[in-house]
Amino acid sequence: MKKKAVVLANGAFPTHHIPLAELENADLIVCCDGAVNKLDAAGFMADIIVGDLDSVQGHLKEKYTGKMFHSSDQETNDLTKAVNWCINHEIAEVVILGATGLRDDHMIGNVFLLPTYVGHIAVSMLTDHGVFTPIVASEQFNSYVGQQVSLFSSHPDVIITTENLKYPVKNQKFSMLWQGTLNESTSNCFTLNIEGGCLIVFQKY
Amino acid sequence: MKKKAVVLANGAFPTHHIPLAELENADLIVCCDGAVNKLDAAGFMADIIVGDLDSVQGHLKEKYTGKMFHSSDQETNDLTKAVNWCINHEIAEVVILGATGLRDDHMIGNVFLLPTYVGHIAVSMLTDHGVFTPIVASEQFNSYVGQQVSLFSSHPDVIITTENLKYPVKNQKFSMLWQGTLNESTSNCFTLNIEGGCLIVFQKY
The missing domain is CATH 3.40.50.10240 (Thiamin pyrophosphokinase, catalytic domain)
Structure with missing residues (x-):
């Protein structure tokens, strides 16, 4: 198969x-x-x-x-x-x-x-318009400077830390789904560290 | 104004x-x-x-x-x-x-x-395709038999009870957002009773 x-x-x-x-x-x-x-x-x-x-x-x-x-x-x-x-x-x-x-x-x-x-x-x-990727552990994403990125927690208890995003997040929870939208990559890669659940990552093409 | x-x-x-x-x-x-x-x-x-x-x-x-x-x-x-x-x-x-x-x-x-x-x-x-309505208290909606209805909690702690929906919900929480989708009205109106937050109701036209 x-x-x-x-x-x-x-x-x-x-x-x-x-x-x-x-x-x-x-x-x-x-x-x-x-x-x-x-x-x-x-x-x-x-x-x-x-x-x-x-x-x-x-x-x-x-x-x-x-x-x-x-x-x-x-x-x-x-x-x-x-x-x-x-x-x-x-x-x-x-x-x-x-x-x-x-x-x-x-x-x-x-x-x-x-x-x-x-x-x-x-x-x-x-x-x-783009790609959704769910992650349950730390992950590095290929990107480009200026790529539009939105983050959606599967649950409000997911703890998020970002690297190489324009609006950095450090050990933060998104209690509402819109709070992780409208971010932007500042490099040819960005990293997301998460704990406590699943994060759905959207990258615009 | x-x-x-x-x-x-x-x-x-x-x-x-x-x-x-x-x-x-x-x-x-x-x-x-x-x-x-x-x-x-x-x-x-x-x-x-x-x-x-x-x-x-x-x-x-x-x-x-x-x-x-x-x-x-x-x-x-x-x-x-x-x-x-x-x-x-x-x-x-x-x-x-x-x-x-x-x-x-x-x-x-x-x-x-x-x-x-x-x-x-x-x-x-x-x-x-339809209309989204957010509610924070009990509410009755005009509908028709067979209308497709989906319910999205703003937070997993919202407690939901339904009347006149095909798949009834009683004092239930949706821990994941997809759990309230794909319901259906069984009458010319349906009622939603909610506690603890906001529910976003989708009705297909």
Whole structure:
């Protein structure tokens, strides 16, 4: 089994060249149920379709015979079903695309599901504007001077210290989610030290 | 001074007829700095432009002479500057448009700023997909059978009880933000009882 997969969720289909390049170069495309119609229309082939399969168009059900994994668990959304499929098939890394851009509540839900995947699989989420990466330990990020960076705690008790960000943070908690937004890299890398939970890092392209 | 205002933020300009109708019927349009170029191009007139005014195009600076409020506070974003202008001018209610649809981190930041406005002014945020409303006490919402509803706590300690939602919640806390998503109204109204903080309610149109 291949070790890196692209997971396509059922938000807006990517238009930016960075997420599109991930699709074009993917070893394995794991497609959420409702997204396969868009994926196929864009000229890509899914390797596996995951979900309750209700919304797959008739001619695609035929085309993808043998490549559909039925999961009707009411407790998880389609994105989590697709990520779980990857975890259960020994994929080491997933890049999530199409998780934003349509319903605002789905977008927020999808971003804040990232902390639940950490520790099970390496994960990032690419949108048309930037990349979300969840971390649970200290980490250094490649960057560039002036890159826009926002930090979202999974829980108000997460303690954060930054290096090479324009508005430095030292052993600080964000009691509200907007408090970590609108920061900026001052170098070709920045470092985040965190304790007590998960931090979701957004880097604008 | 008029008592209800539309605040236009600098995300994607609305395309859905519901937010557009708010613009068309607005008594007062308060426009964030960077959004005035889009607003003007769409054929609307701002009553006041709020921000550091750096990004207002030259010919618009002339057109809006006397209608610009300069605020360069580094601690608040443009949306909060515009809402604060409304609070300081005895506006009773604001409807926020254009706060989503471009940078994902701005969108999350803007949605989770709503709890900071509650108590100062009545506020809702209309996107191309639905409406966000922050509440700090029990409230009944007009709805319809099957309306998609998501609930986001401003803090994990908010205690929530629901009536007339498909997946009922009783004296429950959401320790993670995705846990209140993907609910559904079962009636022409639903009720939310909350304690201990602010709940942001999303209703799909």
